[in-house]
Amino acid sequence: MLDFSGNIVRFQEDYSNIFYHGLDSLNNGEKLDKVARKDKEEKEPAKCPKCEAVPFIKKCTACGYEPKPNSLIVHEKGVMREIMIGKKKAASDERDLWNQVCTYARQHSAPDKQRGRAAHIYKSIVGTWPPFEFYASKDAKISRAVLNKIKSNNIAYAKRRTA
Ligand SMILES: [Zn+2]
Secondary structure, three states: OOOOOOHHHHOHHHHHHHHHHOOOOOOOOOOOOOOOOOOOOOOOOOOOOOOOOOOOEOEOOOOOOOOOOOOOOOOOOOOOOOEEEOOEEEEOOHHHHHHHHHHHHHHHOOHHHHHHHHHHHHHHHHOOOOOOOOOOOOOOOOOHHHHHHHHHHHHHHHHHHHO
16 A cells, blocks of 8 residues: 555544444445544654654554554463453463363374364464463363363354355
8 A cells, every 4th residue: 555645644543443343334424524634743643663664553664563462362471360261261371271172182182183173272262372382281170161162163163064
């Protein structure tokens, strides 16, 4: 996208609004702006935190810097973080969840499939691939929430196969 006139900055808010929330209709019957929109000269446009290129929206077009997206998972050093599935507690932390899904995979999959099975279940719950090794996992009690999640994964998988 080439923008020689600064429209990205000028319509940044509208653009993100539509991008993230979509449109219900193309015209809600509202009046057009009576006064031409001013460039946000008073308010400095966002700069790239790394190379200070302007404009900066989500990803720098000059140096490619991209702030890490806000993950659903917040990592805090030294803080145990419970894994929730909906409102149910699934595991006391990510390592516990990994142990649980590896335990499930050992019980339900052929040896050569266990590692991949565990990783896929883990990702379906946490949203990212596990940062742990399969061989380093221990047997753990599989929580009801994890079992239910696996069950619904299996149903969805079976439906996709027959669809
Ligand atoms: Zn930059």
